[in-house]
Amino acid sequence: MIKKILTILSIIFLAALIFTSCLHRDVPEKETQHQNTSSLEETRPEEIPPYKIVEIGGVEYLQSRGETGKPGGTFYSSMIGEGPKTFNYWNSKDATSSSIAGTMFEGLFITDPYSGKVIPRLAKSYSVDKTGKVYTVTLRKGLKWSDDKEITADDVLFTFNTIIKGGYGDTSARDVMLVDGKMPAAEKVDKYTIKFTTPKPFAPFLRMLGFPIAPKHKLEPVTKKGIAEFNQYWGVTTAPKDFVVSGMFKLKEYVPAQRVILEKNPNFAMTDKLNQKLPYLDTYVIYIVGDLNNQILKFEANEIDYLNVRGNQVARFKQKEKASNYKMYNLGAGDGTTFITFNLNRRKNDKGQYYVDPVKQKWFNDINFRRAVDYAIDRDFIVSNILEGVGSPLFTAEGLSSIFLDKELAKGHPRDLNYARELLKKSGFYYDKKGNLYDKEGHLVEFTMLTNAGNTERESVGVMVKEDLKELGMKVNFKPIEFNVLVGKITGAMDWDAIILGLTGSSLEPNNGANVWRSDGTLHMFNLRQGKDALNKADLRPWEAQIDDIFLKGALELDFNKRKAIYDQYQQIAYEQQPFIYLYTPLNIVAIRKHLGNINPTPLGGPVHNLEEIYIK
Amino acid sequence: MSIPLYILKRILQSIPLLILVSIFSFFIIRMSPIDPLSELKLNPAISAATLKAEEQRLGLHLPLYKQYFKWAGSFVRGDFGVTTAGEKVSDKLKERIPNTLLLTIITILFTWVVGIPLGIYAALNWRKPIDRIITVFTSVGMAIPSFFFALLLLVFAVKTGWFPVGGLTSPGFSNMNWFFKILDISHHLFLPVLVLFTLSLASLQRQMRGNLLDVLESDYIKLARAKGLSENTVVYKHALINAINPMITLIGFEFAGLLSGAALTEYVFQYPGLGRLVLEAVLKSDINLVMASLMIGSIMLIAGNLIGDILLKSVDPRVVME
Numbered sequence: 044m045i046k047k048i049l050t051i052l053s054i055i056f057l058a059a060l061i062f063t064s065c066l067h068r069d070v071p072e073k074e075t076q077h078q079n080t081s082s083l084e085e086t087r088p089e090e091i092p093p094y095k096i097v098e099i100g101g102v103e104y105l106q107s108r109g110e111t112g113k114p115g116g117t118f119y120s121s122m123i124g125e126g127p128k129t130f131n132y133w134n135s136k137d138a139t140s141s142s143i144a145g146t147m148f149e150g151l152f153i154t155d156p157y158s159g160k161v162i163p164r165l166a167k168s169y170s171v172d173k174t175g176k177v178y179t180v181t182l183r184k185g186l187k188w189s190d191d192k193e194i195t196a197d198d199v200l201f202t203f204n205t206i207i208k209g210g211y212g213d214t215s216a217r218d219v220m221l222v223d224g225k226m227p228a229a230e231k232v233d234k235y236t237i238k239f240t241t242p243k244p245f246a247p248f249l250r251m252l253g254f255p256i257a258p259k260h261k262l263e264p265v266t267k268k269g270i271a272e273f274n275q276y277w278g279v280t281t282a283p284k285d286f287v288v289s290g291m292f293k294l295k296e297y298v299p300a301q302r303v304i305l306e307k308n309p310n311f312a313m314t315d316k317l318n319q320k321l322p323y324l325d326t327y328v329i330y331i332v333g334d335l336n337n338q339i340l341k342f343e344a345n346e347i348d349y350l351n352v353r354g355n356q357v358a359r360f361k362q363k364e365k366a367s368n369y370k371m372y373n374l375g376a377g378d379g380t381t382f383i384t385f386n387l388n389r390r391k392n393d394k395g396q397y398y399v400d401p402v403k404q405k406w407f408n409d410i411n412f413r414r415a416v417d418y419a420i421d422r423d424f425i426v427s428n429i430l431e432g433v434g435s436p437l438f439t440a441e442g443l444s445s446i447f448l449d450k451e452l453a454k455g456h457p458r459d460l461n462y463a464r465e466l467l468k469k470s471g472f473y474y475d476k477k478g479n480l481y482d483k484e485g486h487l488v489e490f491t492m493l494t495n496a497g498n499t500e501r502e503s504v505g506v507m508v509k510e511d512l513k514e515l516g517m518k519v520n521f522k523p524i525e526f527n528v529l530v531g532k533i534t535g536a537m538d539w540d541a542i543i544l545g546l547t548g549s550s551l552e553p554n555n556g557a558n559v560w561r562s563d564g565t566l567h568m569f570n571l572r573q574g575k576d577a578l579n580k581a582d583l584r585p586w587e588a589q590i591d592d593i594f595l596k597g598a599l600e601l602d603f604n605k606r607k608a609i610y611d612q613y614q615q616i617a618y619e620q621q622p623f624i625y626l627y628t629p630l631n632i633v634a635i636r637k638h639l640g641n642i643n644p645t646p647l648g649g650p651v652h653n654l655e656e657i658y659i660k
Numbered sequence: 661m662s663i664p665l666y667i668l669k670r671i672l673q674s675i676p677l678l679i680l681v682s683i684f685s686f687f688i689i690r691m692s693p694i695d696p697l698s699e700l701k702l703n704p705a706i707s708a709a710t711l712k713a714e715e716q717r718l719g720l721h722l723p724l725y726k727q728y729f730k731w732a733g734s735f736v737r738g739d740f741g742v743t744t745a746g747e748k749v750s751d752k753l754k755e756r757i758p759n760t761l762l763l764t765i766i767t768i769l770f771t772w773v774v775g776i777p778l779g780i781y782a783a784l785n786w787r788k789p790i791d792r793i794i795t796v797f798t799s800v801g802m803a804i805p806s807f808f809f810a811l812l813l814l815v816f817a818v819k820t821g822w823f824p825v826g827g828l829t830s831p832g833f834s835n836m837n838w839f840f841k842i843l844d845i846s847h848h849l850f851l852p853v854l855v856l857f858t859l860s861l862a863s864l865q866r867q868m869r870g871n872l873l874d875v876l877e878s879d880y881i882k883l884a885r886a887k888g889l890s891e892n893t894v895v896y897k898h899a900l901i902n903a904i905n906p907m908i909t910l911i912g913f914e915f916a917g918l919l920s921g922a923a924l925t926e927y928v929f930q931y932p933g934l935g936r937l938v939l940e941a942v943l944k945s946d947i948n949l950v951m952a953s954l955m956i957g958s959i960m961l962i963a964g965n966l967i968g969d970i971l972l973k974s975v976d977p978r979v980v981m982e
Contacts, residue, residue: 344817344824346824527698527945565711
């Protein structure tokens with residue numbers, strides 16, 4: 044009998060323990076912000092002048108900007124996922140394939156990871172004429188493919204006129220280069236000079252010239268066989284010796300689901316200040332790991348040389364840093380954004396039913412409602428508790444790392460529940476005795492908020508936002524659902540109320556967000572138009588039309604300061620209208636082994652942007 | 661019925677089964693609200709035209725039944741199609757199947773080499789302390805969840821540095837001679853094999869022990885003993901042959917499990933096998949890849965059973981084939 048009672052008591056005790064821990068997660072206690080990143084000063088790179096060009100034996104080499112190192116050795120990194128789908132850069136649609144192929148092929152220009160400016164790479168120099176439409180680009184002389192054929196204007200022309208214009212491989216390159224539906228024209232002036240003409244002045248164009256140049260002598264015969272043949276060419280089963288590259292590394296070995304090994308390309312035309320050829324590294328090994336946990340284990344087991352450290356791991360890694368062989372860097376805010384958005388869609392679907400319940404439509408389309416939500420959310424609390432301090436509150440449509448950020452707006456505003464309640468009352472919302480919120484027609488304010496399940500960070504953010512809005516009297520049913528289902532709802536069924544989601548941004552080019560902001564964009568999720576709705580612009584809100592204009596103007600303006608002024612306007616409108624209520628941006632924190640030299644991580648380039656200069660001490 | 665005729669009959673019988681399996685699998689996967697293009701759709705840089713082209717390429721704009729016939733048509737012709745990323749499914753499978761086979765065959769080999777003698781030994785020492793000790797050890801192995809055990813071993817590998825964290829070969833593998841290649845692979849295989857071995861040892865050992873005990877209880881063994889045959893002759897000549905029959909049936913099932921049995925362990929150890937590939941394919945609704953591996957799995961199950969039956973027939977002439 045006593046034994047029985049003891050068993051029951053211990054079960055109750057265990058159950059109580061479990062329940063209390065659940066409670067703790069659902070209703071987080073407000074505590075002061077912990078400052079575990081305070082010791083991690085943000086890395087601010089000094090501006091370094093662009094590469095010098097030095098001529099050695101008729102070849103124009105780029106001279107590196109870092110300290111002088113010594114050749115040899117191997118650098119180990121890793122990537123999460125299934126590994127590359129192809130080594131054909133021009134056919135790569137996923138980030139993994141692009142980034143590996145990106146070390147094998149060079150473009151005419153790159154974005155300087157220190158300053159964000161566009162600087163020459165394969166190119167030696169460029170000029171833009173007065174109309175802003177004609178770009179004349181000169182190549183460096185004596186550059187060679189890895190099979191000793193010279194890199195000339197013909198390769199550039201082939202890349203732009205045949206591959207991109209011809210619709211070979213990944214057509215998104217063509218999509219972003221179209222100006223008014225037309226591709227810029229490329230003409231050969233002489234063996235080393237190419238003239239590009241855009242239909243209109245098009246600001247993002249120079250950055251697009253960073254697109255890797257393809258070896259004409261290898262790929263032209265393939266393009267002649269047709270698109271299908273091209274899309275199979277240089278796939279993952281191709282023998283490494285068949286590749287002809289211009290970049291610092293060349294494929295040595297690919298073992299599916301295990302690793303990619305790249306080796307030094309002896310024809311890479313870059314030197315250090317002592318005229319030693321770059322890259323210093325003999326081999327570059329990229330492990331393919333299935334998930335984040337395995338990546339962390341591999342770093343701890345010393346198998347890989349650097350790791351992007353996520354929020355909840357930062358404190359632990361920081362603690363171990365002193366006794367370890369790595370150093371941590373804080374690269375500042377990333378370019379991703381996390382936000383809540385409400386469905387502003389007022390249309391009906393094919394069956395004549397509203398996508399969104401008309402009662403809810405009125406709330407969501409009420410600017411006071413959206414602003415009240417904005418003011419009710421405690422961003423600092425989210426950052427300190429969920430990101431453990433490794434992030435910043437976000438208020439603007441441009442990410443915090445964007446060179447187009449409106450810094451005034453980015454300061455945001457403090458949380459103010461009273462103001463939020465005032466805003467709601469202005470629109471006729473009222474409270475009952477229990478503090479529940481009703482609209483002026485007497486409907487209880489209750490809606491569903493979705494996010495993708497499995498992303499524990501977003502799930503916790505959802506719980507917090509739900510609690511914050513409860514204080515406003517709103518009843519939020521928070522439901523994490525499968526990622527694919529969520530995307531289906533956003534882009535297809537459109538039958539959602541509110542969503543917490545994140546998008547990757549671009550720190551350098553606001554026009555890359557055009558698909559989100561333009562009213563005809565495929566990701567204009569808060570008021571997505573599809574099929575016949577896409578043509579009917581009658582229900583366009585005035586501010587949506589304004590943003591459409593701004594994106595049109597912004598792409599055509601070449602002067603940075605004027606462009607910035609234009610994009611400031613859209614941030615202003617987004618801030619006032621709150622189609623997306625931005626929440627936070629995580630910080631980029633990396634841990635890198637100390638035995639590596641020339642490690643100069645920058646917010647724009649990441650930890651290993653200068654791979655050619657990195658050496659083993 | 662002669663053996664070739666019997667095989668033919670079984671193959672013919674399995675065709676409608678395979679068709680049913682393929683229909684069910686195809687429609688269940690396609691009915692789930694997973695969109696293979698969802699990641700592309702949430703990428704701000706991808707245009708509507710590109711999405712449309714992808715949809716056309718994958719045949720997603722067709723009605724469901726047409727998609728099925730399209731798939732079935734090419735499958736019958738031996739073409740497994742391409743993955744959502746455009747790679748050949750047959751290439752993907754070719755990369756992974758040998759790795760999974762290596763892992764599972766070695767595991768099965770070890771479990772049989774250890775499990776059968778252990779089962780016999782336990783049966784002969786029935787109810788003696790040694791039998792109990794073996795039972796406890798093998799049961800503990802069976803009771804630990806495989807992924808948990810795998811995680812523990814992984815932590816062990818990280819802390820000690822004695823074993824690599826995942827993978828099958830080291831970066832310098834291609835430059836090694838054959839001896840070091842074997843050493844390198846064994847080094848990588850040790851932990852995953854240990855997990856799978858511990859997991860399946862118990863059931864095999866228990867099965868063998870039970871079979872042998874049943875046989876040892878039967879009348880003809882009592883008769884053999886009564887006739888005064890030596891204990892060794894009784895056990896190894898008469899009892900064992902009869903106790904081994906059910907084990908042959910087991911081989912048939914294990915054949916089917918060869919390709920799919922180790923998915924969880926493969927995932928934890930980041931082993932480059934089929935399980936990991938298929939799991940990710942299911943999550944992305946990569947229909948051709950999932951279907952190809954499901955069909956291969958079904959075919960292996962049918963073939964495994966068939967092989968088991970035929971083996972049984974050749975071992976035990978009393979078995980009648982119909």
